[in-house]
Amino acid sequence: MRSVIIFDADNTIWDTDAVFRSAQLALLQTLASDGLLDNPASHLTLLRAIDCHLMALHGKAEYGFDALALALIIAFTRHCSAEEAASEAFTEAQTQDFERYRPLIHMAHNTFADALHQPPPLFADALAILLSLRAASISASSIATILMTEGDTTRIERAFSAHRFRERTLFDEILILEKNADTMAYARSVGYRILCVSEETTPILTVFVGDSLKRDIQPANRAGFVTVYKPAAFKGFEIPQADDETPTHVIHSLAELPHLLARLGAEIQTVASQG
Numbered sequence: 001m002r003s004v005i006i007f008d009a010d011n012t013i014w015d016t017d018a019v020f021r022s023a024q025l026a027l028l029q030t031l032a033s034d035g036l037l038d039n040p041a042s043h044l045t046l047l048r049a050i051d052c053h054l055m056a057l058h059g060k061a062e063y064g065f066d067a068l069a070l071a072l073i074i075a076f077t078r079h080c081s082a083e084e085a086a087s088e089a090f091t092e093a094q095t096q097d098f099e100r101y102r103p104l105i106h107m108a109h110n111t112f113a114d115a116l117h118q119p120p121p122l123f124a125d126a127l128a129i130l131l132s133l134r135a136a137s138i139s140a141s142s143i144a145t146i147l148m149t150e151g152d153t154t155r156i157e158r159a160f161s162a163h164r165f166r167e168r169t170l171f172d173e174i175l176i177l178e179k180n181a182d183t184m185a186y187a188r189s190v191g192y193r194i195l196c197v198s199e200e201t202t203p204i205l206t207v208f209v210g211d212s213l214k215r216d217i218q219p220a221n222r223a224g225f226v227t228v229y230k231p232a233a234f235k236g237f238e239i240p241q242a243d244d245e246t247p248t249h250v251i252h253s254l255a256e257l258p259h260l261l262a263r264l265g266a267e268i269q270t271v272a273s274q275g
């Protein structure tokens with residue numbers, strides 16, 4: 001069966017979590033240098049809890065990160081909960097109380113942003129797997145590979161450059177789009193165009209591979225795809241909170257993907273011989 005294989009990028013193809021962890025540590029070290037805390041690494045859990053609340057409040061993963069520095073300062077000076085600190089930083093209700101921290105917030109934000117400039121390392125096997133799928137795609141027009149990411153465009157492009165994604169043409173198409181059922185259906189239509197097929201004439205296997213049940217698996221399930229969940233350190237092994245967050249399959253490494261695709265009926269027999 002011809003196949004459209006769509007990949008998430010952050011924490012699926014590359015280890016975004018490792019880069020964010022370094023940036024978060026750098027942010028805590030900046031606050032520590034001002035005497036607000038000791039032992040920066042011991043506060044990563046608090047920072048991540050605040051980050052989760054701020055992501056929910058902003059409705060996106062990459063918000064203005066000076067809010068993160070402000071929320072941490074609120075938490076360390078008021079000894080309040082992560083949720084309260086995030087909420088206060090979000091509404092900036094008490095901003096005037098923290099005016100004297102503005103230079104520190106600015107410095108912490110810049111430190112964090114600079115650390116985020118480090119390109120994320122690719123996961124083991126990612127390059128080999130993507131190249132082997134491309135080899136199959138080029139030789140037999142049997143597989144269309146698409147990268148679909150909703151991350152910050154500048155950061156994503158920096159990762160593409162670092163790993164020469166575009167020069168190597170690791171994917172038939174790269175889509176930087178918010179993920180929902182409609183954009184998933186659009187991504188599938190792009191795959192069909194690459195394969196020069198229409199759904200009416202040929203059965204096509206469409207697979208989405210991602211690390212987030214809410215941001216990847218749920219919209220892909222809603223679009224009717226076969227979904228492959230690859231848990232990552234960012235959120236650990238998530239438990240579905242709704243029926244449509246349940247993945248069709250679970251893998252723990254991209255190296256498991258070719259075998260799974262073959263079992264699903266994808267035409268990837270030629271991949272092994274072409275390496």
Ligand SMILES: [Mg+2]
Binds near residue numbers: 010211212
């Ligand atoms: Mg992801």
